[in-house]
Amino acid sequence: MSTAEDPLLGRGDDPVLLRVEGRAAHIVLNRPRALNALTHAMVRRIDAALTAWESDPAVETVVLTGEGGRGLCAGGDIRSIHEDVTTGTGDATRAFWRDEYRLDARIARYPKPYVAVMDGVVMGGGVGISAHGSVRLVTERSRVAMPETGIGFVPDVGGTYLLGLAPGELGTHLALTGTQLTAGDALRCGLADHFVPSASLPALIADLAGAPVRDVLARYVRDAPPGPLADERPWIDHCYAAETVEEIMARLLADGSRPAKEAAEALLSRSPVALKVTLASLRRARGLGSLEAVLDQEYRVSCAALTAPDLAEGIRAQVIDKDRSPRWNPGTFTEVSDVDVDRYFAPLGAQELALAAGRAGQEQAW
Structure with missing residues (x-):
């Protein structure tokens, strides 16, 4: 033909x-x-x-x-x-x-x-x-x-896999702030x-x-x-190596440099839930190994986001009404508990994406 x-x-x-x-x-x-x-x-x-x-x-x-x-x-x-x-x-x-x-x-x-x-x-x-x-x-x-936290969402499409492989804590900085790369x-x-x-x-x-x-x-x-990132590695690696979003914020504010201050201001405008789930997603992704396993995790997280208020609110504020004033719920880091974050990683049972299982089956067949 x-x-x-x-x-x-x-x-x-x-x-x-x-x-x-x-x-x-x-x-x-x-x-x-x-x-x-x-x-x-x-x-x-x-x-x-x-x-x-x-x-x-x-x-x-x-x-x-x-x-x-x-x-x-x-x-x-x-x-x-x-x-x-x-x-x-x-x-x-x-x-x-x-x-x-x-x-x-x-x-x-x-x-x-x-x-x-x-x-x-x-x-x-x-x-x-x-x-x-x-x-x-x-x-x-x-x-x-990967600007997802700006609309109350979490990096997906294998983004946490790719950013988890970036040198030092560059991937954490990019995932949380949505910074654009040249x-x-x-x-x-x-x-x-x-x-x-x-x-x-x-x-x-x-x-x-x-x-x-x-x-x-x-x-x-x-x-x-x-x-610019080559020159910014010292403060990025130090600040984003912290275990929690709250500690990352504290380190950014204490750093004193203009880029660190701008990063802190960016985080303050983002969904607190999205930031905490993003940090957990990245840290977990580094231990999952394959892209397929990370995509399986991202699918769980994405589906959970559909039942939370911040995704719809973030899209409304940034794209629909364009008032750029999202009303996040909860509105502060301290209101987001570990239980709230863990909910995003709950297994989906029969609705799992199951890419990793399929990949393992292919390799075994070969």
Whole structure:
């Protein structure tokens, strides 16, 4: 079947555009007005494409890009999540996360080179479909972040796995504050592999049609401009090594530096529950081993967040009403008990994501 006849490729107004050029297959996120935010339908379409291309000998490389010029993907469609939480049962969101997290795990294990072009804004769910890939490119325009605590949520899509692997306590700082990373710091934190100037991207992508990824990268990869985190490691490692959010806050305020003060101010604006659950998620993720096991944990946490007030309130304040004045419940760190935090990690029984069990079964079969 020729490319023009392939129903998988769809129409030009589809939210995910698919095409094959030479030896490279392309996934193009196509919701530029929403900064390519992911919907459930987009996740399913990407997964179907990966299934088809995995067994297609003509496809040697998969390339992920975003339309619109502003970024790859700003995350999940949180307006839909807000509507589901406030007027529905939350089941649609659970189903979306189930398929999204499975897609993230699949990308991490994909047997062909998966080139994620992380140009511009790459946040939340956008990190999930890019930073688990085998070849992750950033540019001078890249802004990479996991900003979930700002909407009363917790880093997901394997974010706690990736940030748990970052040097020192950089991942803890990024998870709690949602700080945006430039290219150099994304490389430093292990969320990207190579720096390519944005002006070189069209030529690089075109060359992938006719040459292996390694050969193409050799022509375009450059040294990234340095990011600020290298100089900030001392105070970050000291402050975020504390055992509790309260102690982290105390250390940040006592540090005296401007960046530490700004970090403390950021934490004071976040959901106290989200911060405490995020810290616990990161610390637990470091001991779980595999991405699949961490995604299983994140699914439990995410589902628990659907039944708590802060997620809907955070989305309301930041995206729906845009008053930027969320009313967190509880509103202080001291009101959030260990029991409150532990609730987010409770097993889901028959509703578990169970990616780790499936992965173990595959390995045993091999």
